[in-house]
Amino acid sequence: MTRNVLHSSLLNAGFSIIFQIICRFVTFGINAFIVRNVGRDVLGVMNVRLLLLESTLLFLSREAINRAALSATSQQKDKCSWPQLINQMWLTVPTCIALCIPCTYIWLDVLTPVDDHLKSQYKFACYAVALSCVIELCAEAPVFLTQVFCFVKLKIFLNTLHIMVRSALFIWIVLKDHSIAIDAFAIAQLASAIVIFIGHYAFFYFYIKRLNEHKSNKKNDQKEDDPMFQSMDDFPFQRLSELLPFYMENKDTYFNPKLQILTLSFIKQGVLKQILTEGEKYVMSMSPVLSFSEQATYDVVNNLGSLAARFIFRPIEESSYFYFTQTISRDVQLEKQNIAKVHEAGNVLKTLCIGVTSIGLLAFTFGQSYSHTLLLIYGGADFVAGGLPESLLKWHCLAICFMAVNGITEGYMFATNTSKDIDKYNYLMAIFSISFLILSYILTSVFGPVGFIFANCINMFCRICYSTKFILHQYRPLGMNPLLGIIPGNLFILALITTGLLSKYSMITMNSLLVHVGIGFVGVSVCLCCWGIEHLDLLKMAWKKGKQLKIKKT
Template sequence: MARNVLESSLLGAGFSIIFQILCRILTFGINAYIVRHVGREVLGIMNVRLLLLESTLLFLSREAINRAALSANAQQGDRCSWAQLINQMWLTVPICAVLCGPCLYIWLNWLSSVDAIYASQYEFACYAVALSCVLELVAESAVFVAQVFCFVKLKILLNTLHILVRSAIFLWIVTGDRSAAINAFAIAQLSSAVTIVLGQYGFFYFYLKGFKNFVTQQTRKKPLTPKAWQISLYEHMDDFPFKHLNDFLPGVMFNPNGKYFNRELQTLTLSFVKQGVLKQILTEGEKYVMSVSPVLSFGEQATYDVVNNLGSMAARFIFRPIEDSSYFYFTQTLSRDIKLAKQPQERVRQASSVLNNLLLGVSSIGLIAFTFGQSYSYPVLLLYGGPDFVAGGLPQSLLQWHCLAIYLLAVNGISEGYMFATNTSRDIDKYNYLMAIFSISFLVLSYILTGIFGPVGFIFANCINMMSRILYSTYYIRHQYRPLSLDPLLGLWPGKLFGGTLFLAGIVCYWYQSSSLVTHLGVGVLAGLACLLSWALAHRDLVRLAWRYGRRIKIE
């Protein structure tokens, strides 16, 4: 199955951005409906407490295994080791099942209690979310294979389908009975997990069946023996190692090494496990603090979560797909255990150029979000939640400061993702100690700054944490490329033309914020177009490169 890793990564990022924007618009619409008609407290229970349970179980169960398996697949040459990779991916199911026990006990007994009116629904939802995580990981081996062999459209289609199913079932139940919103959330989570499992294995069933039918048609004139038929099937399927659907199950594929697991893969996985726990604390730290200690009420948690989701739209829609695709690209292009000077220089230069362009793109998006967020936070929140939601000024202040976190989040995602993709197991273990320091510092800062500044303190703590991680990852990148006289970190500087235009646009938009809403929005649109035009003029080579890749993908 011939594939170009760079083009597949770009295609995957592009489709992810487009489809996630469409699907997340639906999700944000549902949240707006809950804020206006159901109540903030219910939204806080669902979006903070229950989604934190889902995030914790899925992240701790599969993140380390998936990252290690991607790296091992990029560097192994024996296709029969796919048996070990599949066995490795199936470990996520029992791991998640084991983690469900302590997590459910903590969520039901240790965390701050919910109101009595929601207690029974909350308990049912916790069990439903845990079961949905186990069900979703049943399809993890198929998800991994689809990722490695660049089934980009399959990933986007199934992600879209599971979000639509979850949203449709939730709305269907909650419109009939608003008091059952938490139960509706739980049932929707279970339904979406079943959709993922059926979709993944259903696709590969018909995919493998299509190959068999093709070979049968080709050999109809000359009947083949079973052995010859199998050889012909291998030839037409090229390097795709799966011939039957049960090959996706653990222990089914033939492994000439006779070992169920790979020791080096296990070592790398353990390194990522340590890192994954710390990264989860850094990613969801504010939610853990809110859940463990009574710093904020569920209503305040919901306000923070709504603002955080609105402020993180760029991260969810743009940055996360780019980070996932770039991590996949760097793991498949560069080797972890070999210095860059000893690797093929064409690949190294291409990786440096890609990293430079990625940093340039995401940092420019982050600067735009920070500039326009200062003037347009209030109208966005007013349109989203209504006058009652923006009363008091807290949501506006939260979103304005969150726009600074967006820029730091953009830079940190790419720089740290590159570092994780190219670090050796020893380097990962060393960084785990720093991650432990970052995690503890973040939790302590969150608690202290929240006591001083309120919910805004979470954003301050997050910004300090991300700045520290950016400094370390950029130092690593500079040190790695300095012997080759390459500096991909130049992408962090967007250029004088774009920077100057952005500065003027921010002043103009701030000046007009006391005008009517229509005038203010019109000025923002014109200023935004001016910023985009200045960026395109300042980076014409990158625009032409993106246009060329876009045309190639469209033609193919």
């Protein structure tokens, strides 16, 4: 395809960051409303138990299939046909249905029971969440096309519409009756899934129709300079029905065997990754370590502490994974690939490491002085009473540093690993997963909810060690070391230490909240200026690239 993968990846990351910010503001507003008006128990049921069910079903149903299919679109050797890829994406639906049966049983009859007055609502919500996952995955084929052909604006628009419909419907129902908050959550989930389904198929219906008209006019020498269809002459679909499963016009087999092998490797990896990602929620749900109220407190603090991960790290990781899969071949050594592309990928990886590490250190430094302030504004004096939320958030800022490095290095490794390497890593992931669950239970029994954060930090540190070793070994023959980006500059470190100490002094001595926040704002600004001075060449390059893309677009 003639699309600019790097440009589209950067654009996707930028729009995704904006989308995540909007979504988090909406979600935080709803959570604050529930904490103050409905109760923490209800928030714990929705945000821990029910969202865990949604996360489990969606992740296990599509993550492995999607990652394998993305790799297949970029490899010339043994490349899959489009009907095979569409069939591959439709596998997510029966997979989800098969998972719904045991998962709903476990959520209803095995996990720690909810309070009696919430049981009927909780039962309805479990079924509704399962059904919404199936509906959402019925749109996975057009979602995949949106990603592969870089329809960035469509992705952001529909994701924004999805979250807005879910939030607006939930608030509208709850404002009428606070006692049916869980029912409102379930109805909102179903409605938003239907929006995703209709939105994607409606867009591609009209897009394919207009694309066919554009090709017809071009064939008849009727000039039509429509920017929507530039570089899309290779779009392989002529009818919406071709996005349905088992639509085959040639003698291809329904599925590509080699793609299934890669998918199986990602499935084993996906199960383990899901345990690592949501491990603390599984521990909370399967054992009476914390009450639903305490679970809600941990979830609120976890969401606040994960602002950087959700706003910045996750969009960057998703876009960089897509970029690396399209740039680096899995089964060919780097020195035998296109050297220009390999050097570009190495420089991109180094730049990403510089950016995310700096963000993580900023969050850790200023989180020690502004955790109490943020929680006080968010949940009120009653919420911060006792000091547990503040302690959780401070330690979570340490975890952000590990998240920053682990997300990029492990994402690169997953994007460039061979199937054999992935299988090898799966064994380590199994050890990491089991160790994480055991550590979570032990450390939580000793330190309380903070133990989840300690266990997570230890786990991510082990994974970082493995992925960095892989990257060093891969780039050593080329004389490159993209991991140098993990080490921040001396001026930036000095600025962090100085401003961090001043902010801590301000927290202890200042009585004015406004002055304390102002000192933090100045401190962050100084750190960013020092970072910019040390990486002036990087800023100039980004500015130059931006101007070139703007000129090219016009």
